[in-house]
Amino acid sequence: MADEPIKGPASYFPSIEKKYGKPIADWQELIRKHLPAKHMELVTMLKNDHGMGHGHANALVAHTLAAEKS
Structure with a gap:
């Protein structure tokens, strides 16, 4: 459903984009x-290398690696 909140690593994405200035x-x-x-x-x-916080870095890596496996 489109109205359900985003869960998991992707829930960090809006704040990652805002804080670090890259898509x-x-x-x-x-x-x-x-x-x-x-x-x-x-x-x-x-x-x-990029000054990212642990939670943001972990979320990006987890989401990216999961997509690579599928």
């Missing part, structure tokens, strides 16, 4: 360029 697609492309790195390696890269 989610740009972040996902960056993550994909670093594959086959492991989940926590990707989270650390986003935190260290």
